[in-house]
Structure formats: C-alpha cells, structure tokens
Amino acid sequence: MATSFYKVGGTLPINSSSYVIRTADTELFNLLKQGEYCYVFNSRQMGKSSIKDQTQYKLKKEGFFCIDIDLQGIGTQVTQQEWYVSFIYNLLNAIALEEKIEIDLGSWIEPRSYLSPSQLLNNFVSHELLTSVQKKIVIFIDEIDCSFGLSFRDNFFALIRFFYNQRNQNINYQRLTFCLLGVATPSDLIKNPVESPFNIGKAVELNGFEFHESLVLAEGLKGLASNQNETLKQVLYWTGGQPFLTQTVCDLLVKLDIKVSEGKEKETIRQLVYSQLINNYHDYQHFDQIKTRLIANENRVGKLLEIYQYILKHGIFLSKDLGKEKEFESELRLSGLVVRRNGGLEVFNPIYQEIFNQDWVQEQLDSIRPYFRVV
Numbered sequence: 001m002a003t004s005f006y007k008v009g010g011t012l013p014i015n016s017s018s019y020v021i022r023t024a025d026t027e028l029f030n031l032l033k034q035g036e037y038c039y040v041f042n043s044r045q046m047g048k049s050s051i052k053d054q055t056q057y058k059l060k061k062e063g064f065f066c067i068d069i070d071l072q073g074i075g076t077q078v079t080q081q082e083w084y085v086s087f088i089y090n091l092l093n094a095i096a097l098e099e100k101i102e103i104d105l106g107s108w109i110e111p112r113s114y115l116s117p118s119q120l121l122n123n124f125v126s127h128e129l130l131t132s133v134q135k136k137i138v139i140f141i142d143e144i145d146c147s148f149g150l151s152f153r154d155n156f157f158a159l160i161r162f163f164y165n166q167r168n169q170n171i172n173y174q175r176l177t178f179c180l181l182g183v184a185t186p187s188d189l190i191k192n193p194v195e196s197p198f199n200i201g202k203a204v205e206l207n208g209f210e211f212h213e214s215l216v217l218a219e220g221l222k223g224l225a226s227n228q229n230e231t232l233k234q235v236l237y238w239t240g241g242q243p244f245l246t247q248t249v250c251d252l253l254v255k256l257d258i259k260v261s262e263g264k265e266k267e268t269i270r271q272l273v274y275s276q277l278i279n280n281y282h283d284y285q286h287f288d289q290i291k292t293r294l295i296a297n298e299n300r301v302g303k304l305l306e307i308y309q310y311i312l313k314h315g316i317f318l319s320k321d322l323g324k325e326k327e328f329e330s331e332l333r334l335s336g337l338v339v340r341r342n343g344g345l346e347v348f349n350p351i352y353q354e355i356f357n358q359d360w361v362q363e364q365l366d367s368i369r370p371y372f373r374v375v
Helices: 023-032 050-063 078-100 107-111 118-131 153-168 173-175 214-221 228-239 243-255 267-278 278-283 285-296 301-314 324-335 350-355 358-366
Strands: 038-041 065-070 139-143 176-182 336-339 344-347
Touching: 023 038, 023 050, 023 065, 023 118, 023 176, 023 228, 038 050, 038 350, 050 065, 050 139, 050 176, 065 078, 078 107, 078 118, 107 118, 118 153, 118 173, 118 176, 153 173, 173 176, 214 228, 214 243, 228 243, 228 267, 228 350, 243 267, 267 278, 278 285, 278 350, 285 301, 285 324, 301 324, 301 344, 344 350
Parallel strands: 038 176, 065 139, 139 176
Antiparallel strands: 336 344
C-alpha cells in the first residue's frame, strides 16, 4: 500500500478519512456557536489544531467569520509594539480576504501612535473588525503557550477578558468570541497577582479516542486484519487512544504490511509496539517532548517525579491526596504522561508505562537528588 489511510503528526486535513470525531468536537462547535468563549488546553499531539480546523470549517458553513491566529507565527523575539502590530496584521488580513476591504496598516497606525500596544489592538477590534464584519466572529488563537515568555502577556489576556466584559455594555461585542488552544491551564494566562485571574470561558476536555468513536480507523486495516475491530481494540489498549500514537501504530501496520490473523491480534500488536516504538522510542520526538516537559522546571521536577513514581507503583494517585498542590496535577497532565481517570491520575497508556518506567524515573531522580530514597 503506497499511500496510507492514516496521518501521523501534524494537523489532519478537513476531508481526512482517518479523522476521529470525539465528544469534544460536538461540544466545542456548539459552545462557540452559542457565543461562549472557549479554551482547549491539553498536552501536545492530542489533536488540538485538528479539532480547531474542523470546527472552523463547520462554523463557516453556518455563516460565521473565523480568524485563525497561530502565535508561533508571531514569535517571541519581538518588542511589545511589534507583537501587537503583528496580531493586528493577522486580523486585518482576514478582513481583507473575507470582506475585500483594503486597509493600509501603516497609515492606520500612524495617527494612533499615541496609543499603547494593547490600546491599539482594542481600537482595531472596536473600530475596524466589529464595524467591517457584520457576521458573528470567532477568533481562534493557537499555541497560546508561545506567549508565556512575553513580559506583557498578562495585558493581552486581560484585554481578551475585557472584550468579554464589554458584552454587557456594547451589543456588538456579543458577536465576538475567542477560542484559545495550547499547552496551558487557565491560571497560566494571567500571572500577576494584582490582576484579576482569567476566569471566563468554558473548558473543552480533549480526551483520547474511545473505541466507539474511532471505528473509522478500522477502515484503513482492510486487507491486513481479518478482524479489523478487534485489531483496533488492541491498538487502543496500547495507546490509550492517544491520537498521535494511535495513528502511528495503525500506520505502521500499513507501512510494514503486517497481516493480522484472526485470534492473533493481541500478540501481533504487542510485538509491533515493542519492536517499533518501545524499543526504539529515542527515534520519536513525541517521547522526547514528554520528558522535556516533565523535567523542564527544576524546582518542581522532584515532586512531579515522586507523584509519577507513586502512580507507577500503585496504579493511581487520587486527586484528593494532592491537597493544596493541585498545580502538580495540571503539570503532569500537560506533559501528556498521565490522565485523570477513575477519580485520580493514571498513566495514559501502557506504551508510556513501559518507556517511562520505574528505572527511568529513578534515573531522573538520581540525577537531581543523588541521595533520594523512596518512602
């Protein structure tokens, strides 16, 4: 099979045959359609950008005006003025494409040079975006974690909250909605304790693929598996429904042309997972990203590894046992290594459990705490 049915890595095309529609798809679409501010926060390679594109496509069919801004495209090595102007430039381009309206950004900014960067964006939204576009508007902001290193990021998210609060005073703002996506938690958005927290919007939980949702993936196993559904069940057992890993294992079956006989599904998938992923995990950036995220904060890595080690030993770490340290739950979940299940934290899937095992954890602990002893 020269062309795989599956898509490994990156955003899935709108018409992708292997796109799995999850509960989150319906929830996000309905909330945005109702004008709710939303955020989709999760670990990397969980399908955030794909669900964003699919939702935009459906909203546009309903007559919405959608603007898609990826903060990676603006970058971080910029001044506050440059960053805000770049953001405005993205809005302006979207208006120009949709409404065929020409606005020269330089000429627009010049008479407003006395405004602060955030006031400049506020002015553009109120006097240009909301007047030029009469449709309901949804602005998707992806990779919001790219803004976390910016000294002025609090002002930006406070401005989004300001737009939301303006709905009570200006009916035009009821047509404006934001959807934030990234590897983050709501508490990450505004860090200044003097500022009000980012306490608006609805969280949309993006979980792994469930079997009943992902039957579309079995279609790509025709000609390889005698029992496609049972083969898919075994794939999901190992991946836990993690989107990147699920597409990867299915794609490996196709690329390696592995035949899965009736009754041999469990053993065949186990051998494939060990030989191609677990034994060669260094070949995949996916696993390196998990490690990097987990050990990034040297002041907190010890506690995070302690909790994860407890999960490996006992199968679950009950959320109530975190006490006042709930932020550790968020950090562990954003690494992608664990998920909230059965009232606590569990390892996302057996693949992670085999790679990031007790020996791996002890190795990390030994490197930061030479005399660390498990209690």
